[in-house]
Amino acid sequence: MILYGTPEVLLRALEKETTNLLSLRGKDPHLDKYIDSKLRILKECYNKIKKSTSNQLQIVAISACYVIEL
Numbered sequence: 001m002i003l004y005g006t007p008e009v010l011l012r013a014l015e016k017e018t019t020n021l022l023s024l025r026g027k028d029p030h031l032d033k034y035i036d037s038k039l040r041i042l043k044e045c046y047n048k049i050k051k052s053t054s055n056q057l058q059i060v061a062i063s064a065c066y067v068i069e070l
Contacts, residue, residue: 004056
């Protein structure tokens with residue numbers, strides 16, 4: 001996942017993605033493992049964005065979350 005924008009926009013996008021993933025949870029044990037991994041990364045991104053003081057950010061999240069201040 002690669003996103004950029006203001007912290008507010010990014011936080012809303014992460015919240016929406018979290019909601020979408022949570023709606024799929026519990027349907028398949030193999031899928032649950034993937035969902036749990038993605039939720040962990042989303043939470044990591046969320047926390048990093050909340051701590052940022054920049055008005056423009058880019059996040060790159062694959063197996064970990066990287067927040068780049070623009």
